[in-house]
Amino acid sequence: VPLTIDNNLFHDRFMTLGLAFMALAVVAIPYDKYIAKFTLLRPAVTTGALSVLTSFWICLASLAVYNILPFWQSDLTLWHWAYKTYPEDKGAQYSYYQGLYADGQYRKLIDEIHDTHDLDEGLSVSIQIVYANTLVTLKDPEGLDYLEGIVKIMPNFHQNESDPRNALIYSDIPLSPVQVAGLYNSLSVAYILFRDDLESGLEYNKIADSYLLPTEHFLNQYHRVGIEYLLGNVNDANKLYSKLNQAIPRNRERYGENVDSIIMSYCEKHTYKPACKDYILTDPFNSVSYTHLTL
16 A cells, blocks of 8 residues: 555545455454355355455455556556546646646646646636746746735735634635645745845745644745745754754655755855855755755
8 A cells, every 4th residue: 555645644544444444344244154154055165165255356356456556656646647537627637736746747737737728818726826836946937926916816814813724714715724835935935036035035934834733834944944044044043953853753854955955046046145155165954965946
C-alpha cells in the first residue's frame, strides 16, 4: 500500500480502509458455523472447494491491486487518471494541476492551462493561484500581477476577524484555509523576488500564518527564517530555525532547503547586499543545493 501520498490524510485513510474490514473478517465471521453446513460432503471435497474459492479470490484481488495500485503512486498519477477520465470535473482538474506543480512539471502545467482555458475569459480563483505560483516559481513577474489581483477581491479576514481561518471556513469563498495561506505566502515570495520589498514579504508571510493550524505552518515559517536573515535579523532567524527543526523529526530534511532557496533566489539579483555576502561566506543553514522555490 503506497502511503507516500501524505499531503492528504484522506488518501491514507482510503487506502487502509480495506485492512480494517479484512481484520473484522478474520475475527468476526463464525467460520465453524458455516463450514459445519458442509458436513454432508466429504472433508476432501470441502477442503478442495474452499481452496478453489480462496485461490479465486486471491487472483481477483491481485488483479484489482495490479490495475489500481499504479494510480496511487503519487498525487500526479492519481489525478492525471481522474482528469483524463472526467476532464470537466473541476476538482479533478485542480488536483491534476496541483500534482503537476508538486512534481515540478511547471512548463507542462502552463501548457495544460493554456490549452484548456481561455485566459482572456479568466480562470477560477483556485486555478489562478496554481498558475500564479507556477509563474513565481519560474521567476516570471507576471505571477505577482495575478496574485495581487486575487488579493484585491479577497475579504481581509486577517484584519477584521479575530480568527481569520474560522471566518474563511464559514464564508462563501470557495477556497480552503491552506489555499489562502498559500496565496499570501506566494505573494510574500513575489514581493521579495520582484520588488526587493523584504518588509512586505515578511508581513504577507505572517498573514499566511494566521490562516493555518499549528501543524500546517512549517513550510511558511521556514520561508520566514530566510526572510528574517535577509532583513539582517540573524538571531531571530537562527532561533526560529532551531525551533522548527526541533518541533518534528525530519522537519529540517523536509523543509530546510526552502530557507536556502529563498535566500539564494533573492541573492542572485542582490549579491552586493551584506546579508548575501555573509550567506555566501558562512553558509549558516548548511545548504547543499536547491532546485526550485517551493510555495
